[in-house]
Amino acid sequence: MILCRVIGNVVATRKHPCYEGHRIMIVQPIDENGMDTGTSFLACDSVQSGPGDVVLVAREGNAARQILGTWDDPFHAVILGIVDRVDVETITERKK
Numbered sequence: 001m002i003l004c005r006v007i008g009n010v011v012a013t014r015k016h017p018c019y020e021g022h023r024i025m026i027v028q029p030i031d032e033n034g035m036d037t038g039t040s041f042l043a044c045d046s047v048q049s050g051p052g053d054v055v056l057v058a059r060e061g062n063a064a065r066q067i068l069g070t071w072d073d074p075f076h077a078v079i080l081g082i083v084d085r086v087d088v089e090t091i092t093e094r095k096k
Contacts (some may be wrong), residue, residue, distance in 0.1 A: 001080065005030050006053045007040060018073040025049060025079060032088045043055055043077035044068055054083040 004027035012024070024028050024043040029038040043058070047066050049055050054084070058064060064075035 001056045001059050001082065003030050003032070003086070004028055004043070004055050004057045004079075005078075006049050006051050006055055008051055010042060013085070016074060018068075018070075018075070022068065023048075027055065027077075027079065030054070031095075032086050034086075043079050044075055045079045045084055047079055049079050049082050054086070055079045056081040056083060074079060 006025050007028045008026040010024040012019070018024065024042050025045050026039045026040050027043050027063050028036055031037050043057050043059070044064065047055070057077055058067075059077045060078050063080075064078035065071055065073055067080065068075050
């Protein structure tokens with residue numbers, strides 16, 4: 001799983017039937033400090049996230065298909081959770 005921020009959504013009038021009823025969001029990978037890393041990609045939303053939300057994304061087809069559909073569906077990435085906060089322990093804090 002990777003940490004991402006939702007930066008938008010996709011509207012399609014024609015799409016593969018397996019995408020009916022699913023929202024497709026544009027997500028931007030971020031680091032633990034909220035800084036962009038890598039390039040944005042599309043992910044199916046399974047948790048009703050929205051633009052600006054920090055989310056956990058499984059970027060692997062098998063996990064996406066298990067959550068959203070069947071083994072034959074062409075899902076690649078799925079949003080699995082909305083992140084409330086990120087806590088990072090530093091090396092100096094571990095020594096205390």
